[in-house]
Amino acid sequence: MKASQTTPWNLISGILGVTCLLLMATMGILLKNLYSKQSIQRTFSPDAITELQKGSSCCSCPEKWIGDQCNCYFFSGELKTWKESRDFCASQNSSLLQIQNGEKLHFAISSTYYYWIGLSYHKERSAWLWEDGSTVSQDLLPLVQGLRKEKCVMYSSARSVLDEPCEEKYRFICERKLI
Template structure:
């Protein structure tokens, strides 16, 4: 009969057992949710996280990229020749900036220095071409450009376009279209 006695200790141990069971069940659920969430998320390059950037309106850009009007922009601090800048942008699933209007980068008020953009002279086409093969609209910028295949274009918000030897090192701007 002593085994069936109800004492405060048996009540306490029963309560602690139930609490322990609930804590273990909660831990199992949390671990399962965490594993499922990691499995669903696409792999990102090191140091990049997807987050909505202020003023982006409709896009989510990686860390260190600026979202604006459904595009993501990366302004490098590092200086590279034009071809290396183009290759870096391509490795980030983007391209060197292709300007669509004079005020496209109006949000980047601090853009004081010249940066490489995706415009270079094509000797084969005898024309200035964007990376996608389209020609430069002279309505966009009206000044004569030389016909030198060793020249690429730099852009500054305050100064506009500038021709430069493609092997010179400058910072660059990548653009990723999201729509």
């Protein structure tokens, strides 16, 4: 008699167990999809990226690039030397970041990392020049005056620059101008 009474309870507990497993599997799939979408967003940069400025309807950037004001930016998670960074950007039809004024990156950098940018010292011209040959703007000039000329330049979210040996490996920012 006891065996027949426990059979319905065994059946009910089995059904409840299977139901719990199905609910847990469904929840796992939903969470995986939620977090994979967030991680795709964050692959643009290894850092937390602040809100992008709106109104950049002319941008059509490649995957993992951030569009802002008709330019595309790539924030590397990979560490490279300054030359390797410059070569990577060139292979992507872009260049290392060129900052014309202190406001340029207020939309994107919000971390403690420093990034290689496209500024270097040219001995022939005795001046700090961007990759395109242009000079540093007057509002950025005070930032670079204390830098050592034999080193390469990095930029941080604190709008500060740092000089480091060019052979050291750091993150970098590529910029692709669309207009």
